[in-house]
Amino acid sequence: MKNAKFRLETCLSPAIYPKHADDGNIVVVVDILRATSAICTAFHNGVKRIIPVSTVEEARKKKEEGYIVASERDGYVLDFADFGNSPFNFTAEKVRGKEIVYSTTNGTRCIHMASHSKEVVIGSFLNLTSLSEWLIRQDAPVLIFCASWKDRFSLEDTIFAGALAEKLLDSGKFETICDAVTASLDLWTLAKPNLNEYVLKAAQKGRLAEKGLDDCIEFCHRADFTSVIPIYRDGELIPVS
């Protein structure tokens, strides 16, 4: 007898999340520029755990409690923070063995929204293959959750959703009737031959470039830089063991 396949869906904006929510889902939170890329980089460089917080106030409070804090708004490192939100800040020298607080509005909100689910994991191009292999081993439906930008559709998150969906569907273990998966696969197929050039089309690029934050775009689209899989447990991100 053929094994039943698991459902694969993609949610293109936090505003649509309630339509996809299911306690049985494994949810992959995606915020390519820059939260989930930075989180994967930090675990690759040996961070012990990351506490995601939504607001500057929470980040400040955590700093007062003695945590190392990554926090910026509109591209500027906040005065009380140790460094900003770029993946390049999470060097082994700064993070190995440490507990870090990471302040990210969209990413944290998505993690909290999905926290009722079976599991919440962090996805980026940086851990694409190891994440897909782990998901294929889990025997559960998967929802790829694009954090997007201010609830709007985000091209780079959707392209990643297509890259991950391709691996999951190719495994034969998943099936989908979700239009967002179909669209993301087609956009990924278009983008794949020249990913960096394609992503430059994204509005996010314009926004980041204006603020001089576009230095990490190429890095954030580099596949399989690491094999870590950050997972959310009791308010903290830790590496899947």
Next chain:
Amino acid sequence: MKNAKFRLETCLSPAIYPKHADDGNIVVVVDILRATSAICTAFHNGVKRIIPVSTVEEARKKKEEGYIVASERDGYVLDFADFGNSPFNFTAEKVRGKEIVYSTTNGTRCIHMASHSKEVVIGSFLNLTSLSEWLIRQDAPVLIFCASWKDRFSLEDTIFAGALAEKLLDSGKFETICDAVTASLDLWTLAKPNLNEYVLKAAQKGRLAEKGLDDCIEFCHRADFTSVIPIYRDGELIPVS
């Protein structure tokens, strides 16, 4: 001096609409399968005006007031209604010179959500070229508003958004930094060479086929069947004169 260009955006789900709302917008409401295709067909066949209503209760009340009512739920014509929601029901014989009530949950909701805007017009493949030409003459920013299905992303509405965006951007009168426009253009470019086959991929097709409602899919993707442009005024749709 070069003329300033007008903003073009696409909203992929009613759940995201608040992020795109702007009183100065001309909003194009899109629900390819089937509301906006049916509305364009009705005006092509000479309907005088269409009153869009959201609920079965409103439709029933309008029937009691003497209106001709198109109303169905889950593919079944409601017992009090004159006919169902397929474009094929809006024949000249049935609708010419008449006032019709059209019951559609998604479409009506989007029209009402956008009613604060400068104008609300109805878009479908059936009136693609005439609508684009009218929009180019208006000197206002345009928001293409995909009604989608239960707030989820809808492939056929997005493909249409790409077809319309292509015409608007080609005119040189619009510009965009909206990722949803970029994605819709790329999906339209992929779909265009064989539109019907592409659209069969849409989950909507699966849903409609299950209910035997897939007879109008090909018709709903036929470009320029008509030159009518339905516009929303005082709670009713009338043709642009």
